[in-house]
Amino acid sequence: xKLNTKSRYAVMALADMSKFPIxxxxxxxxxxxxxxxxxxxxxxxxxxxxKNEIVKSVRGSSGGYVLKRDPKNIKLSEIFQAVDQKxxxxxxxxxxxxxxxxxxxxxxxxxxxxxxxxxxxxxxxxKNLSDLLMTKERKN
Amino acid sequence: xKLNTKSRYAVMALADMSKFPIxxxxxxxxxxxxxxxxxxxxxxxxxxxxKNEIVKSVRGSSGGYVLKRDPKNIKLSEIFQAVDQKxxxxxxxxxxxxxxxxxxxxxxxxxxxxxxxxxxxxxxxxKNLSDLLMTKERKN
DNA sequence: TAATACTTGACTATTTTAGTCGGGTATATA
DNA sequence: TATATACCCGACTAAAATAGTCAAGTATTA
Ligand code: FES
Ligand code: FES
Numbered sequence: 001x002k003l004n005t006k007s008r009y010a011v012m013a014l015a016d017m018s019k020f021p022i023x024x025x026x027x028x029x030x031x032x033x034x035x036x037x038x039x040x041x042x043x044x045x046x047x048x049x050x051k052n053e054i055v056k057s058v059r060g061s062s063g064g065y066v067l068k069r070d071p072k073n074i075k076l077s078e079i080f081q082a083v084d085q086k087x088x089x090x091x092x093x094x095x096x097x098x099x100x101x102x103x104x105x106x107x108x109x110x111x112x113x114x115x116x117x118x119x120x121x122x123x124x125x126x127k128n129l130s131d132l133l134m135t136k137e138r139k140n
Numbered sequence: 141x142k143l144n145t146k147s148r149y150a151v152m153a154l155a156d157m158s159k160f161p162i163x164x165x166x167x168x169x170x171x172x173x174x175x176x177x178x179x180x181x182x183x184x185x186x187x188x189x190x191k192n193e194i195v196k197s198v199r200g201s202s203g204g205y206v207l208k209r210d211p212k213n214i215k216l217s218e219i220f221q222a223v224d225q226k227x228x229x230x231x232x233x234x235x236x237x238x239x240x241x242x243x244x245x246x247x248x249x250x251x252x253x254x255x256x257x258x259x260x261x262x263x264x265x266x267k268n269l270s271d272l273l274m275t276k277e278r279k280n
Numbered sequence: 281t282a283a284t285a286c287t288t289g290a291c292t293a294t295t296t297t298a299g300t301c302g303g304g305t306a307t308a309t310a
Numbered sequence: 311t312a313t314a315t316a317c318c319c320g321a322c323t324a325a326a327a328t329a330g331t332c333a334a335g336t337a338t339t340a
Contacts, residue, residue, distance in 0.1 A: 036241035060307025101176035200338025
């Protein structure tokens with residue numbers, strides 16, 4: 001049960017961005033330097049964030065990325081979804097009738113994992129980007 | 141963010157066991173058949189459960205494993221710990237002063253992931269084996 | 281004395297993760 | 311208008327983690 005870097009970096013980078021005035025393009029290079037995340041990896045991540053309407057890009061020199069919405073309206077769940085990192089606790093396909101073992105019945109623990117799935121998603125659903133900034137005034 | 145089979149199977153197997161009268165040894169072979177989990181893999185898992193005092197073994201023919209405690213007193217968190225599958229949401233070492241990026245300060249998102257860590261562990265802490273059986277009377 | 285069932289460490293194929301690489305295109309500003 | 315900056319995009323890859331398997335046991339009971 002662990003979080004991957006893609007999700008972690010995505011949130012980290014967006015949190016970094018949201019400290020700057022909105023409409024002020026922030027370059028990936030700067031984020032890369034400030035947060036010590038590989039620039040090339042960031043590019044990959046931001047492409048997805050862009051496709052999912054979380055940021056928009058400003059090309060050319062002195063360009064960068066801009067949050068497409070107010071940090072208050074960007075839920076962590078959206079960010080996760082954007083970088084296609086879903087929570088997966090069940091062993092089976094959720095929608096299918098079949099169980100994780102190939103049987104035609106869901107296994108003994110299915111309900112438990114399903115509950116856990118909902119529980120975790122609930123956390124992401126109830127947090128937005130601006131929540132991150134409020135905790136403390138940090139400068140790193 | 142996904143759950144691995146080791147944890148899933150551990151809980152599944154223990155849930156299977158706890159449907160039988162306590163002190164009645166359940167063989168891994170039977171669990172393997174009922175739950176469609178590889179016998180050899182189960183052996184590996186149960187070795188850890190045994191070392192962590194969750195089950196005890198009864199050797200010899202008509203032997204098997206027995207829950208060491210009442211299902212009510214076996215928390216999911218213990219099971220996870222036993223198969224050393226910890227929840228890891230932060231990118232850094234929790235106890236260290238250093239951040240996930242090697243810097244000497246924790247990163248902007250550290251508190252968030254720490255909160256998530258606690259949140260998830262809380263789920264496991266508040267569930268025990270007997271909770272699983274109560275949901276429905278299932279027979280698989 | 282068979283058969284059953286636990287014991288243990290080492291080994292391995294497969295999958296996932298965490299990136300990198302190369303070769304673009306668009307735009308601002310000097 | 312040259313040039314540097316910065317986004318764009320698909321393909322590739324090394325390394326780590328996962329999900330097991332294998333071999334060679336030992337203990338107990340019917
Ligand atoms: S987890 Fe869904 S059937 Fe087992
Ligand atoms: S997650 Fe702990 S410092 Fe970044």
